[in-house]
Amino acid sequence: MEERGALPVTKPLLATLHGQRQARPPVWLMRQAGRYLPEYRALRAEKGGFLALATDPVAAAEVTVQPIRRFGFDGAILFSDILMVPWALGQDLTFGAGEGPRLAPALADHALAALDRVPARLDPVYATVARVAGMLPADTTFLGFAGSPWTVATYMVAGQGSRDQEATRRYAYADPAAFGVIVGAIVAMTIEYLSAQIAAGVEAVQLFDSWAGSLSPEQFDRWVIAPNRAIVEGVRARHPGTPIIGFPKGAGGKLPAYAAGVAPDAIGLDETVDPAWAHAVLPAGMPVQGNLDPLALLTGGEALDRGIDRVLAAFGERPHVFNLGHGIGQHTPIAHVERLLARVRG
Ligand code: 1CP
Numbered sequence: 001m002e003e004r005g006a007l008p009v010t011k012p013l014l015a016t017l018h019g020q021r022q023a024r025p026p027v028w029l030m031r032q033a034g035r036y037l038p039e040y041r042a043l044r045a046e047k048g049g050f051l052a053l054a055t056d057p058v059a060a061a062e063v064t065v066q067p068i069r070r071f072g073f074d075g076a077i078l079f080s081d082i083l084m085v086p087w088a089l090g091q092d093l094t095f096g097a098g099e100g101p102r103l104a105p106a107l108a109d110h111a112l113a114a115l116d117r118v119p120a121r122l123d124p125v126y127a128t129v130a131r132v133a134g135m136l137p138a139d140t141t142f143l144g145f146a147g148s149p150w151t152v153a154t155y156m157v158a159g160q161g162s163r164d165q166e167a168t169r170r171y172a173y174a175d176p177a178a179f180g181v182i183v184g185a186i187v188a189m190t191i192e193y194l195s196a197q198i199a200a201g202v203e204a205v206q207l208f209d210s211w212a213g214s215l216s217p218e219q220f221d222r223w224v225i226a227p228n229r230a231i232v233e234g235v236r237a238r239h240p241g242t243p244i245i246g247f248p249k250g251a252g253g254k255l256p257a258y259a260a261g262v263a264p265d266a267i268g269l270d271e272t273v274d275p276a277w278a279h280a281v282l283p284a285g286m287p288v289q290g291n292l293d294p295l296a297l298l299t300g301g302e303a304l305d306r307g308i309d310r311v312l313a314a315f316g317e318r319p320h321v322f323n324l325g326h327g328i329g330q331h332t333p334i335a336h337v338e339r340l341l342a343r344v345r346g
Contacts, residue, residue, distance in 0.1 A: 011074075024345055030077075190231050210249045298329050
C-alpha cells in the first residue's frame with residue numbers, strides 16, 4: 001500500500017490518485033456543489049450572491065459538504081471559483097444575476113501592472129478549507145482546485161467568458177511578451193494559492209483548463225503545457241506527497257503531449273475522448289478521471305446506464321476515478337445522480 005507520511009492511504013479516491021486501482025472506482029462529479037441542488041440555491045438566495053457565499057467560510061464550507069451529505073461522494077471539492085485568482089491579482093469581480101462573471105478592467109485594454117494585488121482576498125478560501133477538513137467523513141478525500149493560466153487569462157483579458165476565446169488568442173499572437181507577463185502572474189499566484197489550500201487541509205488539487213481546446217499545437221505548448229508544468233513543479237516542490245489532477249478540456253490529440261509535458265499525477269478526460277485510445281496513448285499506470293457525458297446524466301434512463309457501463313468497461317485496467325467529462329448541468333435531476341452512484345458502486 002502507498003505510504004503518505006507514516007499513514008497508509010485508505011481513502012479510495014486519494015489511493016487511486018496515488019496509482020492504486022480500486023475494484024469499484026471512486027466517484028465525484030465536477031461542479032457537484034452548485035445550482036442543481038435545492039439546498040445550494042436556498043443558501044445562495046439567503047447570502048445574496050455567489051461572491052458573498054464564496055467568501056463566507058461558514059457558508060462556503062456548508063456548500064462544499066452539501067453533496068457529500070446527500071450522496072456520499074468519495075471526493076468533496078472546495079466551493080470557490082477559478083476567478084478568485086484574478087480577483088486577488090487586482091481585478092474587480094462580480095457575478096450578476098442571470099449573466100456570467102465579470103472582471104474589470106479587462107486586460108485587453110488595461111495593463112496588469114497598473115492593478116494592485118490583494119492576495120488577502122484569498123484568505124476566506126483558506127478559512128473555508130480548514131473548516132471543511134474537520135467536517136468530512138473519514139473516507140472522503142478533500143480536493144482543492146484552481147484554474148489553469150490559459151483558461152484564467154481568457155477571462156482576465158476579455159473581462160468575461162467568451163465563445164471561442166478569440167480576444168485572448170489574438171492578444172497572445174499580437175503581444176506574446178505582455179501576454180506572458182499575465183500568464184506568469186497567474187502561475188505565481190496559483191502556486192501560492194494551491195500551496196496554501198494544501199497547508200490548510202486539502203488532500204489533492206485539480207487544475208481546470210476548461211478552454212485548453214481552443215489553441216493550435218504551438219500555442220498549446222506555450223500557454224497550456226509550459227505554465228501548467230510550472231505550477232505542478234512549484235506545488236510539488238513544496239508539497240511532494242499531494243496528487244495533482246490536470247484537466248485540459250478539449251485537448252484531444254494533444255493529451256499525450258500534455259501528460260508527458262505537464263506530468264500531473266492524474267489526468268482528467270472530457271467526454272469527447274475515446275477511453276480506449278486514451279488508455280493506449282497515456283503513460284502506463286497514470287490514473288485517469290472521467291469521462292461520462294454530462295448530457296447522458298441529464299437525460300437519464302438508457303443513455304445514462306449505457307454511458308456508465310461504457311466508461312466502467314473502458315477504464316477497467318487503469319487506476320480510474322469516475323467523473324463526468326465536464327461539470328454537472330444545473331437542470332440535472334437529483335434522481336439521475338442517485339442512479340449513477342448506485343450503478344457505479346454496483
Ligand atoms: O450560483 C451561481 O450563480 C454561481 C454559479 C457558479 C458556481 C456554483 C460559478 C460561477 N462558480 C461556481 C463554483 C465553481 N466553479 C466550482 C465549485 C466547486 C464544484 O465543482 O462544485 C468550481 C470547481 C468552479 C470552476 C470554474 N469556474 C470553471 C472551471 C470548470 C468548468 O466548469 O469549466 C470555470 C470556467 C469557472 C468560471 C465560472 N464561474 C461561474 C460561472 C458561471 C463560470 C463560467 C462562466 C463562463 O464561461 O461564461
